[in-house]
Each structure stands twice: as structure tokens, then as C-alpha cells.
Amino acid sequence: MGRAYNTIAFDAAKCDGCGDCMRACARAKTDSEDIARSRIQILGGSSGFELALCRQCGDPRCVAVCPAGALGKDEQSGVIGWDASKCVDCLLCTLGCAYAGIALDEATGRVAKCDTCEGAPACVPACPHGALKHHTTARIYNEVGDWEDLFAPGLAGCQGCNTELLMRHTLRRVGPETVLATPPGCVPGMGSVGYNGMAGTKVPVFHPLLTNTAAMLAGVKRQFNRAGRKVTALAIAGDGGASDAGFQSLSGAAERGEQILFMVVDNEGYMNTGMQRSSATPFGAWTSTTPVGRESKGKTQDAKNLPLLMVNHRCAYVATASTAYMEDLYEKLDRAIVAAETGFAYLHVYSPCTTGWRFPTEKNMEVARKAVETNFVMLWEYTPAQGLHFSQSVDHPLPVTEYLKVMGRFRHLTEEQVQHIQAKVEENRAFVQQISQQSYAPREYVRLAGLGGDHDKGNAPRR
Amino acid sequence: MTAATLERADTESKFIVCEGNEAAALAVALARPDMVSVYPITPQSSLVEHVAKLVADGRLDADIVDAEGEHSVLSVLQGAALAGGRTYTATCGPGLAFMFEPYFRSPGMRLPIVMTIVTRDGITPQSVWGGHQDAMTVREVGWVQIYCESVQEVLDTTIMAFKIAEHHDVMLPVNICVDGNYLSYGSARVAVPEQADVDAFMGVKNVNWHAALDPERPMGVDPLTGGSGGKGPSMFVRYRKSQCQGMQNALRVITEVHEEYARRFGRSYAPLVEQYRMEDAEIALMTIGSMTGAAKDAVDEARQAGSKVGIVKVKTFSPFPLEVLVAALDKVQAIGVVDRSVAFRWNCGPLYQETLGALYRLGRHVPSTSFIGGLAGADLTVDHFLRVIRETEALRHGRLSSGPVWLNEND
Incomplete structure (x- = not known):
């Protein structure tokens, strides 16, 4: 299978050549303001920008051409390291690299290259436009293969649905010492509990009622605690069951601090039963109970913000996530698993519904990503000690129409309805941002904890 | 007054004076549940307060969940039972109504949860007082329902309920029905068994051998079944039929458990149907719950006046004790059934309605009347029962009533 490594990616379309990344690198690596000394170089002009940066190649030419053995690839991190004590300053490596990823630093007279700042590159958060991203999905690739897929093969989800992906990843990560509750909805509809005596899951699994998931899991978990056994109580529930009929038991369990990992797969409606409206359905959306006709056009109320309600319960952990941002989701899942050992952990994952939202099956990830890029969905996390912090930039959103136009459920929207949604997106963002800015934890603590909290600068450093 | 017949016991008890709700709580502690989930509602509240205090004082090692x-x-208890715990709660009236969704599901999942219903009349009209309307309304849901007559019987039956529920031939949830106000707050001298003796009586706990949520035995609990295709129809019938069989098995197990309890603790109760002065009775009163005490006094009085009247008291209402009831009513000429609730569809009391079905098995016509009294906390006195006896006697002479007799109509 080989091994995957994290990488810094560049989106030329978002770059305006401001040079902030180079200044950040020069400061971090040379303690100077001289961008000529930066290990990352943005080149070009009116016709666009290009990136000159070490790609940490799998088959590095620089290593091959070095006569002194001064360059070598680290198997663990994938970073190509330069050993100053062995280097003979021949500069052959600078000729060997096709990406201008290693170059002469004239101030020292020696070559210099990117070392990814030990996994937390200074250039990435410095970019004000999100043109640089540090992809840390390598960990998922490297680790996931070792974890058992605990769902049966052949779950019967709709074509293009990403909930199956989410379920499989989640249960792989949480592991076999788990009791899984999947209340009525798409998740058991796919066959997670099974049919006629056949189980769909390799861990103990059950249908709670739509209304009592958190309460039943609380009983399960407490009984295992009494028996001195460590078992994770995991719910994978829909938005309807969690925010409508099941909200009381959810709220009660959160208030009591039951040790539950409660994941809500939010497809913004009762999709399994035929795409009816839930309190999580957004304003203007067509559903089968908010149809489009002469007198009305879709839902006339805004969505209930369930994750924020869970923040108000001061749960041990609350986060929003998206399947289009798997590395972010994995990090949040890791924290939720830990938090659920001592308290209530709530993970709200937005899951576009190809069938109910009316978009082509291949566009699921695009829809999920557009939701975040327009701030229609905001990715953040909360703990009582560290407050609420964005884990994805909310500062340069695309207009919400870029999201709305991808799917059929918003096709009928009037100009006034679109304006309402755009205004609501901005109000939501301002509201959550206010909570974020008023968060209890001092910034320094957040940075040291490795939590994304620096919303003014886009992506914060991660480890 | 106690309905128990005292026998020589293998064990010793200590005596205290307490109300019915406290007696139930003491019994719960003796049965050692793992999980007790509570929510207050009148007239049940003091029961769960007593349980909470027993936990707080370290006299009951249970996880108490203030849901x-x-x-x-009830949902917390379902989860705990599936994870292997012995479980208990108590409720009544509107609380039972709110609980209905998981209440309906518990017997189907074969979860041996024990729940006291401190019975309360159904709202509306708004009322917080006793009556059997709550428990009677859910009589068709599949829980075992056992009614108590005295505070002592509340304590003894509550202990027995765990053993009945968890019996592997039963595996069904059990309601102990304790008359709101009259038993819940009525104080009496009560014998409390020793913990070690109750432990020996209870035996080994194994409540999730049939269906478990346990990573050591992974399984899909209650997967979707039924429908018209594949194994669905036969599998659904298998579940339903075995649930019905469990109810029928309960009749035997309730009897066996009562017999064993009498041997160990010296207090004997008719497990299904108690007959009082029925040996030569020509007419029978039928009663249920705490009203039976006043009914017995009335029968004693009527007997002195020459009336050949007896009482058939139903203790186990669900499963309905058809065979023993038919045997008890075999020779009577008229029956008056007293209910503390109504069956709206039949314009009579529920016990009366069920008895009509049993009378069909007698193979002969027996004149009968439904008497409804004691609703919403109203008292059922000796005078009320003397009237019941008079009107039931009259049935033998061809006086048939067109509807129920409302005993407290003019009170």
C-alpha cells in the first residue's frame, strides 16, 4: 500500500500574491523580514501565480543527485531533510529539483528548503485567502487500513450518499468495544441493525425509538460502568430524531453528563421516510411537507441550530464537521471519543442528501464543500475549558448562491428568499463568531492545545 | 388489615410501621437492582424519594438516574437491562401515559423491568388522586400486572416481582399496582425480611441471556422484521407467539414464586385469584386492590344477616387468570364486579368487561352487574359494598341493570 504523507497544497486561483506566506516563513526560519530567504516562493504576476516549494517527493531527484548524502527522506514524516554537516555546497540538488523546492540562501551561502516546520507549517495560517492548505489526511490513509470495518458489506444507502462513508469511518475509529444505537432513519434504513434476525454491524447494535436514543444509551453505558467494563456508547442518529422528537432525551442526557458519543448525521430533514421537513431543514428548502406551490414555496422558517443548543448544555465536547473535510472530522472524532469517556460528546456532521436535496449523485462532496465555503455550514468545536473556535476559515465566504444553485431543493427560490438565506448565513456567522471571540480560553492556551481557534487568520496550526 | 395467611416461616423478619410507598422502596432495596431511574409524580413521589434516600445512605448499591x-x-432501564442490569422504577397516571412509547416496547423486547404503578385516576377531569384508570388503560400492552391489597403485600409482592419478571420462562416486565392514596400513603405494621434471606430467594441474576447489548456477544437487537416477504411473516409470528406464551407461563411462575415465598417467609397470598368465604357462596363480589378490605367487612356483615355471599379478589390481572377465575365462579348465581376505573368502550368497569369473557367459559348464563366506585380518590366503604351485595342479590330475581352502578354518584 505504501505510506502516505501530509502535504502543503496550493490553490493558485485563491492567491493574490500578497507575500504573507513568504514573510511568515522568513520570520519562522531565518528570523528576518527578507522574503528572498523564505523557503516558500510565490512567483508570477498578472497571468497568475505559481508555487516554488519542496514537494517532499516520493522519488526525490535532489536526494539522488546529492554526492555527499546530505539529503534524505524521513520515512515517518516524509520530509526530505538536509544535513548541514554533510553538505559540500555543490548546489547539484538545486539543478535536480523540478519544483525549485531547494535553493541557495544567499545570506548563508548554503542551500535551504522547507521542512514543514515539524508538521505545523507557518506559511499556511499566514495566507489570508486560504490558498495554502496543509493536508493531514495521510494519517487517515496510514491508520484506517489497520482498523476493522465493523459494518457489514453492502449497506443499502442511496446511490451517492456519503453517510455510509461516515458510518464506516466512525465505527472503524471507535472500534469493536462499542454499543451502537441507530434510531429510526437513514442509518438503520441502510441495514445497520439488520433485517429478520440478520445483523448489519459487527458490534452490538439496536434501534432505539426515535425519541429515546440518549436515554437508552445512558442505561447501557452506566450498566457497563457498574460492571467495571470500558465500552463506548455510540449513537449515529438523524437530525429529525435528535432535534425534534428525540430532543428531550438528548438534552436530559447532556445535562446529566452521560458518557455518550452522540453523532448526528444532519441531512436536514426526514429523508428516510420520504424527505419531510424537520426543524433542521433550512429556510426556503423544498421538502415533501414544505412543497412548492402557488401559495408557498418551501419552508418558511429558519433551521434550529442544534449544535449551538448543545454548546449551551456545556457538553464535554461539541463540534460540527463535514464529510468533505475528513481530516477535520477525524480529529474531532478523536477528541469526541476521549471526551465521551468522562462526559457527553456531541458531533454534528452535515451530510448532503442526493435524493432529498435533488442533486446528481456524483456531486455529494462538492455540495458538502460548497456548504462550508459559503458559510452555510460552519465548522467549529467547543469544550468548556477552551470555548468555541472555528476549525475552518469563515472570513472569505463565497456567496450563498454558489451553494444553493448546486441542488434542486432551492431551485424555486425567489430573489427575496435568497436574500433571506444570505442574511441568515451572515447573522449565523456573526453570532457564532461572537461566541468564539468571547470564549473563555486565552489564545495562547488554544494554540498550545493545538485547537483551531484563530479565525482571523483562517486555518490555525494543527498537530 | 393484611390479606396474608401467616404460616411457619423458615426465616425471621423485623417489624416496622411504614406507608405503602416506603414498603415498596424497602422491597426494592432488598431485591438489589443495579439501576433505578426516577421521576416524581403524585402519588408515587415519596416512593422514589425513599429509594433515593436508601441509595444515598448506602443501603442500596444502585445507580440512580434522575431522568x-x-x-x-423507562428508556434508561431498557438500556441497562440489555446490558445485564436488574432494573426498577415507579410511576403513575400522566407519567405512565408519557412513558407509553417505551412502555409498549418493553414486553416485546422481553425485558424483565419491574415498575410500580402507584395507581391514579386518568386525567381529565384533572385529579391527582387514586384510581385504577392508569394501569387499567394499559392492560393490553403485555406487562404482567399484579394488584396489592395491603401494605405488607406491597412489600412482599415487590420482592417477588423481580423473580417473576426474570424467570427464564417469563422474561416480561412486571407492574406492581399499588392503590394511590389508600396504599401509597396508608401506614401499617410491616414485616421486613432479612437481606440474606432475600438474596437466597432471588438466586442468580441473568437478565440478558436472550438479548444483549454487549461487545462480548455482539448481536443486532430487535432488527426490522415482519412484512409480507421472505422470513418476515414467520419471524414476526414467532416473536409475538412466544411473547403470548411468556404471558401464559407467567400464570404458573407467579404461582410457584408465591409458594416459594410463603415457604421462606411465612406469608402466603393467593397468587392469581383469592376466594373469601366462597365455599357455599351463591353470589360473588369481585374486587381488585385495596378496596377488598372494606368488601370483606361487608361480606362478614351480610353473612351474619344470612346472605350467602363471598368475594373473588383478582390479584394477578394480567395475564388474565381465566382458568382459576372460571373455577372460582363455577357455582355462583349472580356476580357483582366492582371496578375503580372505567372501560369507556363498553360503559362498564374493565374487570367487569374481562369477567364477561370468563363467564362465557362457564357455559351458562350468570346475571351480573358492573359497579364503578372509588374514582379519583373517592372512598369505597362498607356501606358501598353492602349496597353492591343487595343489588347483586336482586339480580337473582330478574332485576337486570342497563348500565353500571356509580357507587359514589351521590357522595
Whole structure:
């Protein structure tokens, strides 16, 4: 299978050549303001920008051409390291690299290259436009293969649905010492509990009622605690069951601090039963109970913000996530698993519904990503000690129409309805941002904890 | 007054004076549940307060969950039972109504949860007082329902309920029905068994051998079944039929458990149907719950006046004790059935309605009347029962009533 490594990616379309990344690198690596000394170089002009940066190649030419053995690839991190004590300053490596990823630093007279700042590159958060991203999905690739897929093969989800992906990843990560509750909805509809005596899951699994998931899991978990056994109580529930009929038991369990990992797969409606409206359905959306006709056009109320309600319960952990941002989701899942050992952990994952939202099956990830890029969905996390912090930039959103136009459920929207949604997106963002800015934890603590909290600068450093 | 017949016991008890709700709580502690989930509601509240205090004082090693409503109360217990725990709660009236969704599901999942219903009349009209309307309304849901007559019987039956529920031939949830106000708050001298003796009586706990949520035995609990295709129809019938069989098995197990309890603790109760002065009775009163005490006094009085009247008291109402009831009513000429609730569809009391079905098995016509009294906390006195006896006597002479007799109509 080989091994995957994290990488810094560049989106030329978002770059305006401001040079902030180079200044950040020069400061971090040379303690100077001289961008000529930066290990990352943005080149070009009116016709666009290009990136000159070490790609940490799998088959590095620089290593091959070095006569002194001064360059070598680290198997663990994938970073190509330069050993100053062995280097003979021949500069052959600078000729060997096709990406201008290693170059002469004239101030020292020696070559210099990117070392990814030990996994937390200074250039990435410095970019004000999100043109640089540090992809840390390598960990998922490297680790996931070792974890058992605990769902049966052949779950019967709709074509293009990403909930199956989410379920499989989640249960792989949480592991076999788990009791899984999947209340009525798409998740058991796919066959997670099974049919006629056949189980769909390799861990103990059950249908709670739509209304009592958190309460039943609380009983399960407490009984295992009494028996001195460590078992994770995991719910994978829909938005309807969690925010409508099941909200009381959810709220009660959160208030009591039951040790539950409660994941809500939010497809913004009762999709399994035929795409009816839930309190999580957004304003203007067509559903089968908010149809489009002469007198009305879709839902006339805004969505209930369930994750924020869970923040108000001061749960041990609350986060929003998206399947289009798997590395972010994995990090949040890791924290939720830990938090659920001592308290209530709530993970709200937005899951576009190809069938109910009316978009082509291949566009699921695009829809999920557009939701975040327009701030229609905001990715953040909360703990009582560290407050609420964005884990994805909310500062340069695309207009919400870029999201709305991808799917059929918003096709009928009037100009006034679109304006309402755009205004609501901005109000939501301002509201959550206010909570974020008023968060209890001092910034320094957040940075040291490795939590994304620096919303003014886009992506914060991660480890 | 106690309905128990005292026998020589293998064990010793200590005596205290307490109300019915406290007696139930003491019994719960003796049965050692793992999980008790609670939510207050009148007239049940002092029961769970007593349980909470027993836990706080270290006299009961249970996890107590103050849930946010009765729906979650029962749901917590479902989860705990599936994970292997012995489980208990108590409720009544509106709480039972709110609990209905998981209440309906518990017997189907074959979960041996024990729940006291401190019975309360159904709202509306708004009322917080006793009556059997709550428990009677859910009589068709599949829980075992056992009614108590005295505070002592509340304590003894509550202990027995765990053993009945967890019996592997039963595996069904059990309601102990304790008359609101009259038993819940009525104080009496009560014998409390020793813990070690109750432990020996209870035996080994194994409540999730049939269906478990346990990573050591992974399984899909209650997967979707039924429908018209594949194994669905036969599998659904298998579940339903075995649930009905469990109810029928309960009749035997309730009897066996009562016999064993009498041997160990010296207090004997008719497990299904008690007959009082029925040997030569020509007419029978039928009663249920705490009203039976006044009914017995009335029968004693009527007997002195020459009336050949006896009482058939139903203790186990669900499963309905058809065979023993038919045998008890075999020779009588008229029956008056007293209910503390109504069956709206039949314009009579529920016990009366069920008895009509049993009378069909007698193979002969027996004149009968439904008497309804004691609703919403109203008292049922000796005078009320003397009237019941008079009107039931009159049935033998061809006086048939067109509807129920409302005993407290003019009180």
C-alpha cells in the first residue's frame, strides 16, 4: 500500500500574491523580514501565480543527485531533510529539483528548503485567502487500513450518499468495544441493525425509538460502568430524531453528563421516510411537507441550530464537521471519543442528501464543500475549558448562491428568499463568531492545545 | 388489615410501621437492582424519594438516574437491562401515559423491568388522586400486572416481582399496582425480611441471556422484521407467539414464586385469584386492590344477616387468570364486579368487561352487574359494598341493570 504523507497544497486561483506566506516563513526560519530567504516562493504576476516549494517527493531527484548524502527522506514524516554537516555546497540538488523546492540562501551561502516546520507549517495560517492548505489526511490513509470495518458489506444507502462513508469511518475509529444505537432513519434504513434476525454491524447494535436514543444509551453505558467494563456508547442518529422528537432525551442526557458519543448525521430533514421537513431543514428548502406551490414555496422558517443548543448544555465536547473535510472530522472524532469517556460528546456532521436535496449523485462532496465555503455550514468545536473556535476559515465566504444553485431543493427560490438565506448565513456567522471571540480560553492556551481557534487568520496550526 | 395467611416461616423478619410507598422502596432495596431511574409524580413521589434516600445512605448499591421525564426513565432501564442490569422504577397516571412509547416496547423486547404503578385516576377531569384508570388503560400492552391489597403485600409482592419478571420462562416486565392514596400513603405494621434471606430467594441474576447489548456477544437487537416477504411473516409470528406464551407461563411462575415465598417467609397470598368465604357462596363480589378490605367487612356483615355471599379478589390481572377465575365462579348465581376505573368502550368497569369473557367459559348464563366506585380518590366503604351485595342479590330475581352502578354518584 505504501505510506502516505501530509502535504502543503496550493490553490493558485485563491492567491493574490500578497507575500504573507513568504514573510511568515522568513520570520519562522531565518528570523528576518527578507522574503528572498523564505523557503516558500510565490512567483508570477498578472497571468497568475505559481508555487516554488519542496514537494517532499516520493522519488526525490535532489536526494539522488546529492554526492555527499546530505539529503534524505524521513520515512515517518516524509520530509526530505538536509544535513548541514554533510553538505559540500555543490548546489547539484538545486539543478535536480523540478519544483525549485531547494535553493541557495544567499545570506548563508548554503542551500535551504522547507521542512514543514515539524508538521505545523507557518506559511499556511499566514495566507489570508486560504490558498495554502496543509493536508493531514495521510494519517487517515496510514491508520484506517489497520482498523476493522465493523459494518457489514453492502449497506443499502442511496446511490451517492456519503453517510455510509461516515458510518464506516466512525465505527472503524471507535472500534469493536462499542454499543451502537441507530434510531429510526437513514442509518438503520441502510441495514445497520439488520433485517429478520440478520445483523448489519459487527458490534452490538439496536434501534432505539426515535425519541429515546440518549436515554437508552445512558442505561447501557452506566450498566457497563457498574460492571467495571470500558465500552463506548455510540449513537449515529438523524437530525429529525435528535432535534425534534428525540430532543428531550438528548438534552436530559447532556445535562446529566452521560458518557455518550452522540453523532448526528444532519441531512436536514426526514429523508428516510420520504424527505419531510424537520426543524433542521433550512429556510426556503423544498421538502415533501414544505412543497412548492402557488401559495408557498418551501419552508418558511429558519433551521434550529442544534449544535449551538448543545454548546449551551456545556457538553464535554461539541463540534460540527463535514464529510468533505475528513481530516477535520477525524480529529474531532478523536477528541469526541476521549471526551465521551468522562462526559457527553456531541458531533454534528452535515451530510448532503442526493435524493432529498435533488442533486446528481456524483456531486455529494462538492455540495458538502460548497456548504462550508459559503458559510452555510460552519465548522467549529467547543469544550468548556477552551470555548468555541472555528476549525475552518469563515472570513472569505463565497456567496450563498454558489451553494444553493448546486441542488434542486432551492431551485424555486425567489430573489427575496435568497436574500433571506444570505442574511441568515451572515447573522449565523456573526453570532457564532461572537461566541468564539468571547470564549473563555486565552489564545495562547488554544494554540498550545493545538485547537483551531484563530479565525482571523483562517486555518490555525494543527498537530 | 393484611390479606396474608401467616404460616411457619423458615426465616425471621423485623417489624416496622411504614406507608405503602416506603414498603415498596424497602422491597426494592432488598431485591438489589443495579439501576433505578426516577421521576416524581403524585402519588408515587415519596416512593422514589425513599429509594433515593436508601441509595444515598448506602443501603442500596444502585445507580440512580434522575431522568428528565418518564419516557427517558423507562428508556434508561431498557438500556441497562440489555446490558445485564436488574432494573426498577415507579410511576403513575400522566407519567405512565408519557412513558407509553417505551412502555409498549418493553414486553416485546422481553425485558424483565419491574415498575410500580402507584395507581391514579386518568386525567381529565384533572385529579391527582387514586384510581385504577392508569394501569387499567394499559392492560393490553403485555406487562404482567399484579394488584396489592395491603401494605405488607406491597412489600412482599415487590420482592417477588423481580423473580417473576426474570424467570427464564417469563422474561416480561412486571407492574406492581399499588392503590394511590389508600396504599401509597396508608401506614401499617410491616414485616421486613432479612437481606440474606432475600438474596437466597432471588438466586442468580441473568437478565440478558436472550438479548444483549454487549461487545462480548455482539448481536443486532430487535432488527426490522415482519412484512409480507421472505422470513418476515414467520419471524414476526414467532416473536409475538412466544411473547403470548411468556404471558401464559407467567400464570404458573407467579404461582410457584408465591409458594416459594410463603415457604421462606411465612406469608402466603393467593397468587392469581383469592376466594373469601366462597365455599357455599351463591353470589360473588369481585374486587381488585385495596378496596377488598372494606368488601370483606361487608361480606362478614351480610353473612351474619344470612346472605350467602363471598368475594373473588383478582390479584394477578394480567395475564388474565381465566382458568382459576372460571373455577372460582363455577357455582355462583349472580356476580357483582366492582371496578375503580372505567372501560369507556363498553360503559362498564374493565374487570367487569374481562369477567364477561370468563363467564362465557362457564357455559351458562350468570346475571351480573358492573359497579364503578372509588374514582379519583373517592372512598369505597362498607356501606358501598353492602349496597353492591343487595343489588347483586336482586339480580337473582330478574332485576337486570342497563348500565353500571356509580357507587359514589351521590357522595
